[in-house]
Amino acid sequence: MEFISTRGKTAGLGFIDAVLMGLADDGGLLVPKAIPQVSGDTLAKWQQLSYPELALEIMSLYVDGEIPRDELKALIDSSYSTFRSKDVTPVRKLKDDLYVLELFHGPTFAFKDIALQFLGNLYSYISRKNHSIIHILGATSGDTGASAIEGVRGKEGIKICILHPKGKVSKVQELQMTTVDDRNVLNLAVDGNFDDCQRIIKELFADVNFKNEYHLRAINSINFARILAQTVYYFYAYFELLNHGVTGPIHFSVPTGNFGDIFAGYLAKKMGLPAGKLILATNENNILERFVNDGLYQPGEFHMTYSPSMDIQVASNFERYLYYLLGEDGAAVSARMEAFRAEGRITVEGDLLAQVQQDFAAASVENDDCLATIGQVHDDEGYLLDPHTACGVAAAGQLGARGEATVALATAHPAKFNEAIELIQIEQTFPTQIQALFDKTQHQKQVSGTNEAVKAELLQFYS
Template sequence: MDYISTRGKVGAVGFIDAVLMGLGDDGGLLVPKRIPQVPADTLAQWSKLSYPELALELFSLYTDGEIPREDLKQLVDDSYAAFRDKDVTPVRKVNDGTYVLELFHGPTFAFKDIALQFLGNLYSYISRQKNSIIHILGATSGDTGASAIEGVRGKEGIRICILHPHGKVSKVQELQMTTVNDANVLNLSVDGNFDDCQRIIKDLFADVAFKQEYHLRAINSINVARVLAQIVYYFYAYFRLDEKVRAAGGVNFSVPTGNFGDIFAGYLAKRMGLPVGKLILATNENNILERFVSEGVYQPGEFHMTYSPSMDIQVASNFERYLYYLYGEDSEAVCSLMDSFKKDGRIGIPAEKLAQVQSDFAAYGVQNDECLATIGEYHDEYGYLLDPHTACGATASAKHTAQGETTIVLATAHPAKFNEAIELIHIEQTFPPQIQALFDKPQFQTRVPGTNEAVKAELLKFF
């Protein structure tokens, strides 16, 4: 399988080189040259597979033999062995029209574990195969950092630096990152918000000479392996539904998203042949993506801190990948759009493109009070406790699920990670022991200004 850049100025590369490149050397994002198609008879065969077995089949399509199958199987098995539920991503029925896909049974209680356990093991495998050191650089709005650190901490040949916005992640998210004292881990607490962290990361990766000299590798969802790993649970969740439910028509997915990676994985799953109905994009008061779906204008607005901080994002990393497909895989059109965004701070699309967007997605921006109300409703009516991000997905699902339809809401984190919001509606929860133990540990982090120069200086010392 070859991978190419959305901006068309990177020659086709294989899977491993695409993983190592992270951000395209032309500033674009890497995508598969073709989207594999899964026929109905293959879907029927896959419906009986366990999660690791299904992951192996899907990864095989995108690696296309570049990693020997036995090696790939070992990577998959190692990646999901540490999950607390035997199904890895179990599906829970809430009511006749709503199911919850629990994606928080990994080591850090967040959906990012599903991709980052695999990517961490993959980087370790590549380091051994190439006998080379890997320096991982990433930004987080909360969950990516902890999951990435957990995926590579202590691994030989790998160093990792994670940037997080100072004071703008939940306390548990901060502790999960900063209580790690492994020599190969550096936490930078950056003055600013997540978009500042993400901009610094992209700028450093765009400095190709610096990137190559220090063997920089991406852990954020700009790395195509992150998105590919997330495709798996869309297929798995669909297969977990009763055959009568599946036979009734396309199943909707409601996806809390800030960086567009999680829902883009669902978009690829649909393009591959999974019979998905609506892809419901749930966001919060930082609703740039909702405005794009409703109005065809992509333009950052005023930044808001919310009860769902992992979605407090204005500039979505994976949005460019969707533009590539929206514009018929025309890299020149993508370059023009991204140049316009860099120059004017906005992208506007014509009416016919907006019609396609609205065919691909429904969207809803959830206000803070709606988020809390949904948490209370699910707790009181169904005995199910949602985290604030999942509550955004559940709220958007209620807005866009018609009578007789079925929607799977992606539960992206365990509620214990966001107790600040849960406490506001006077719900008490018991923390898992792994999370409770964090509060007694010392923290290790370095606070830095939100500039490229300050971060680069810390990286040079670390490397």
């Protein structure tokens, strides 16, 4: 399996080198040169597999023997042994043709655990095998940071620094990151929003000399291993519905801000998963919804919402989709991204826009509708949604087809966002692990939103 850059100037990488590089050296994102294809016979065999078994089959197609199969199996089994559900990502029926795919049964109660438990173990494996120095650098809008830290805390040969926007994550998200007191963990609270944090990360990784000298490794979804791990649960959910007698199209409604979660579904479909529509659910920060419906990709005014993990204006995985939309033409992608840097917008129209709208449907769910959805589902079904999942459920209600199954991705446990739940007078009982966070001491440093301020902290941390 060869990995190449979306901008066409980095190529010839194997899986492990792609994981270590993270952001391509030419500034693009890494993708497989050819997407593995799965046939009907393969899908039929996969339908009966457990989640770890399915993950092994799918990941093996991309790892392509670089990690011996028995060692890859051990990595996967270890990663998902930490989950509270034996099914890892169980599917629950809400009502009629609406299902939720519960992705929050990992250690930090968020869907990011599914990829980051694996990536943390993978980095540890690479460090041991290659005697490599692993300095993980990432930004979070809330969930990635806690999941990444949990995946590598205390592990030899690895240090991790996470940037989060000060005051713009939920209290539980903040506590999950900052109550960790391991020596290999650094939390930086950045003055600004998530887009500022993400920009700093990308610009530091784009400084190839700095990246190589200090062994920087990516934990954000710019790392293809994140996308690969998330692809598995689309197959798993599809098979679960088939195994329970669901017939006809099966659609997916995905709350997304950085385009990584829904891109994983897009990749699954390109591999051969016969899923129906991919419904993209955003909040008021609706750059992706505007792109799908109007063909305009342009950051707008930043909004703080009740679904803060989606409070993102510049989606880091958008470039991967653009690569496929433009016919896998690296030069064309590079020209579009350079124009975006200069002009702050990308537009598509005609056949290209028609293709976008064939690939995705999209809806923006604003704060009031988000809370109303939480309240209605709680009243009608006795099931409590977190605000991000509520956006996905609301979008499914708007765009799902009557009489056809839609799976809404439940991306976090509601206890992580009690600030929103309290607004509609719903009391919830926190899981023991979350309740215990409020009695712990926090460890974080506040920095200004500049590359220089972050770099200074990194140099001290790595010394």
